[in-house]
Amino acid sequence: MPDILLTCNPGTEDIVLDEAREKIGARPVEIREKHGRLIVETSMDNTLLVEKIYEMRTIHYAGILLSSGKITSKKQGLEEIRKLVRDAAPDHFMTEYSAYAVRSVREGKHDFTSMDISRVVGDEIGKILENTGIKPYVRLGSPTTLFRADLIEDNFYLTLSLTGDQSRHIRGLRLFDHPAALKSSLAAVMLRIAGYRDKERLIDPMCGSGTIAIEASLTTVEGDIHCNDKSPRHIKSARRNALAAGVSQRITFTVSDAIELLSKNGEYDVIVSNPPYGIRLGDPRTVRQLYERFAEVLQPSLSLDGRAVIITTEHRTLEKASSRVGLKIMEKRVVRHGDLWVKILVLTRD
Template sequence: MRFLATCNPGTEDVVAREIVEEVDSAKVEEVGEYRGRIVFRSSGEPWLVAEQIYGLRSIHSASLLLAEAEVSPGREGLEEVWRAAYKSGAHLHIPYGATFAVRGERIGEGHSYTSVEIASTVGDAVQRAAEESLGWRPMVRLNSPQVVLHAEVDIFTFRLGVLLTGERSRHRRRYRVYDHPAALKASLAYVMLRLAGARDGDTILDPMCGGGTVAVEAALLFETSRVYCVDLNPRHTRGARLNAESARVGGRVEVYTWDARMLHELLGEDSVDRIVSNPPYGIRLGDPVDVRILYREFMPSAARVLRSGGRAAIITAETKALVAAARSSGLRMAGARRVRHGDLWVDIVVLEKP
């Protein structure tokens, strides 16, 4: 069986590692860097593999891959899409009398057709294949269909699959009952914890936690870790407590209303193994000048609470300001990567204390 997983662009290698670690007999075949695509294969028991895929924390969706073909960017590409979809056997995955929908997506530039046209073309091909081979025509239902097909043209590659994980993106965790106005995607929180090198038993801190996504993800991942969730705004810390309780980790996440510039006074020096955070970066919320000042005032205290050998993973659009503040506080830059968060391209900066 072959599968297509989607994820945050820029995180593909971390997602591929999780797939190999968590999915029985998984082998990654293709990693679409900065396109948020991983194609992988598994020879495991279908029911077990499906369950394991659903449990992945870094993906947004996963589909059972039915067809893959090279297509042209011009209008003739739609004919090639039709033929590939017709031969895919997708109609065999629609039970008799069930409704279906095709969700189309076009990735890249230079195509002479749209995502909507891809979906419409695939839908027509699947209906024709069902009529000719099964003698009935499955009904399209755009709202709440019983079967969802994922169809995409990724630059010049057409892929068609049956969506396994539901239409709600897996980064939208059901525990999130309080939404911070600039909330971090839970899938990115997972990736940042991995980039920080977090392990079970580590003491983990999010000093500007907002709705507590990082802290909750850490508590769900690591059973014996001590997790601190700190924010200056009492409305956000109340929301973080609600989210932790909703995720059933309320007893393992310590939430404090506190100033991130004085962490050492709250937690003590050399008290934390990993810092993972999504601070303001002055695009959706706040002013860039204020953000730079915040970094200069926050990083010295972060460095004081971080143990020797400890790491921090911080997502920001003000990378130069963050790195400068970190270096002046005695931290060194261990790495950085560009990722897409919503409609923004930002950096996850990894810092280390010698």
């Protein structure tokens, strides 16, 4: 029964576990909350497992755990890594035609580099393979078998990658990027928190390059999806990104002020959005005004059991404004978005 290492946006581990339960029948083994890492076990057959992992939308990386343990940050940590690799049996996953590579991810302070880790792990795997008589070769570009060594502070994990080199939050072709684009994996998390399902009416009133609306249209088959931004340039980008993702027909695009649009556009079941943060807006008064007016129009724009899920650093302003206008705060969670810790707020009508 293999253990699987999953990585994700820090702060979203419980949502990822939920998706892993659904897709691969996962049971939790070790959840490192706010660290973006979880180890789960599953009894799913390896071939089906790869297929199902690729259906997951909230993760960044998945790999079969071959070995793990604590190691010191001193130079001798490299020798401890060697010992852990010897427990790993990498030959189980290789034939003489395999071309393999090792990648390393390192977080924290250590007396050695990621390159040192890759070298030591690659060297040790080479020795194990020599003893088994299989002679696969190292190919750093486009390997058929990819090992990943993660050293996070003093925790070492060696995994066989199921998702390759590219993070799974990169969904495919993005023709245009927004300077403050949301990761698709975080958009997927917000949609799961909203409990978004088929046939529901959804809007992202400040959609930038369209990440949330595109993610929504990739996870349902029916229901209106509305993508609005006040910037014609961003809407052009969102439209092109949707075209590249093959979902432009599902989405209605408009260029409008979000407040004006929401105040006259009827009710939505789900409003998911990533409004601009203060650091980008500059003047704190502008920030306060935008969030106060946003809360005012959110309340009447939600259907009776409607849910608004908003990601922002301006949560205090939004929380205050929400309680003033009769919006109930159902959940607050801290997640990491790029270099920032931000909050996701879930609001409903009171």
